[in-house]
Amino acid sequence: MYIMATFKKYEDRHGNERWSFQAYLGIDPATGKSVKTTRRGFKHKKEAQLAMNRLK
Secondary structure: OOOEEEEEEEEOOOOOEEEEEEEEEEEOOOOOOEEEEEEEEEOOHHHHHHHHHHOO
């Protein structure tokens, strides 16, 4: 399964640099709607990429 994801850098409330991603997971067969998820709070982009890969 192929997951499309967008990675973004942002600052948390303490001014620290963090990474987040939004991933498209496909279509829910029961409802026919798109399934997306957002995960935030990663210190490095590589951590966010590893978390996204675990969604597969």
